[in-house]
Amino acid sequence: MDLDPVLLSRIQFAFVISFHAIFPVFTIGLASYIALLEGLAFKTRNPLWLTLSSFWTKVFAVVFGMGVVSGIVMSFQFGTNWSNFSQATANFIGPVLSYEVITAFFLEAAFLGVLLFGRDKVPPWVHLFAAIMVALGTLISTFWILSANSWMHTPAGVELRDGTFYVTSWYDAIFNPSFPYRLTHMVLASFLTGGFVVAGVSAWYLLNGRQVEANRKALSMCLWLLLIIAPAQAVVGDFHGLNTLEHQPQKVAAMEGHWETATNVPLLLFAIPDQENQTNHYEVGIPGLASLILTHDWDGELIGLNDVPAAERPPVAIVFWAFRVMVGLGLLMIAFALTGLFLRRGGRYWQTPWFLQSMRFMSITPFIAVLAGWFVTEIGRAPWLVQGIMTHSEGVSPSLTGGMALFTLIGYIVVYALVFTAGLYYLMRVLYAGPEASDHAQEYDSGRPMRPMSATHVPFEIEDDAEGGMHRTPGSRANPGGH
Incomplete structure (x- = not known):
């Protein structure tokens, strides 16, 4: 069996940089x-x-x-x-x-x-x-x-x-041309990651009644941050997408699973891309929405992958699904940020067990979203190492x-x-x-x-009540008497 040094080098770099x-x-x-x-x-x-x-x-x-x-x-x-x-x-x-x-x-x-x-x-x-x-x-x-x-x-x-x-x-x-959008997108992703991790860890401590006052403050700060950053990331992502459409239309076509150049292109919620036959199976989409999002016009025209030389098409299935994972998790982050705002009244954001448990599990989602976005960005560029100028095969070490x-x-x-x-x-x-x-x-x-x-030392700790809710009681593990 012949081992392709280009493919293996790409996998190696992808592994190292994804881990890093x-x-x-x-x-x-x-x-x-x-x-x-x-x-x-x-x-x-x-x-x-x-x-x-x-x-x-x-x-x-x-x-x-x-x-x-x-x-x-x-x-x-x-x-x-x-x-x-x-x-x-x-x-x-x-x-x-x-x-x-x-x-x-x-x-x-x-x-x-x-x-x-x-x-x-x-x-x-x-x-x-x-x-x-x-x-x-x-x-x-x-x-x-x-x-x-x-x-x-x-x-x-x-x-x-x-x-x-x-x-x-x-x-x-x-x-x-793409630097301002990528930089802003990455910085916001970093703040989202830090915010969700701190919020998730703080929620875990609150569930266990540890350092309640300090972790309540930490959770509150993070929820305010997420309420601003999560929707802002969606807006920046839209501008980033428009910039990508201008400079790397084949990547956007792969992201959307779009094969034929057309107007009023649907936004595919689900599909199984078939690159060999240049089509999708089991499509579920919203008519015209892809054109509206990417061109801000219901009848906007989008270039299809069939107008791109076959050798210059990225692996569609990976890019298509990685993009949906990233966007889906982004929408979930916005939903949790809004839920935190809804639970502000009466301090329920730190006294509601299901919300705290959910925030614990949400702490891992930014990492998945970042990796998915990285796959979209880098795999969607294939076969180019430097877009339009140098391919992966041209850039690999000749003696490797x-x-x-x-x-x-x-x-x-x-x-x-x-x-x-x-x-x-x-x-x-x-x-x-x-x-x-x-x-x-x-x-x-x-x-x-x-x-x-x-x-x-904290002024109170959280205990479960008979109805499964949470309430504050005097004292703490370090201060049982509440003094």
């Missing part, structure tokens, strides 16, 4: 949340904000470490598996990735040390500044990585001479064999399984210990940290 992506998409949002908590603690002197900040900083450190370990090998793959691509695009990709390291990674690494270990060693304002710098570093990193990736989808500001890209305009190359690609793929799977298992084990230990273990919550006096306050 779930970590930064969480830490980007979480870093901003920690900076907000530090700011609230600095302004209000309320030790509950410090309790939350100390706890989530521990979580951030674990996930950040897993992200670094899982992501550092991606740059090596450019040389081992995609040397032709690396050589051709070095004049642009090389500097951009270097800018990411110099302006973002160093910033995060330097101030993360202060954030983790400087609580009792530096003034509160310095610790707050460190938290802001870490959050800023994650956003700067996102900027450069998304710029490089977007350029591969919508190359601009370069010219190709003798098989090498030369930059003619750094502004046009960095701020290429299928056996070599398979061997390294298996190696990555084994090593990453070990890394993920170890990281998940330690992360679960941090989560099970909970905010109670965050013993850095302190009262402020004259801008300096003073005597420690118990991180486990």
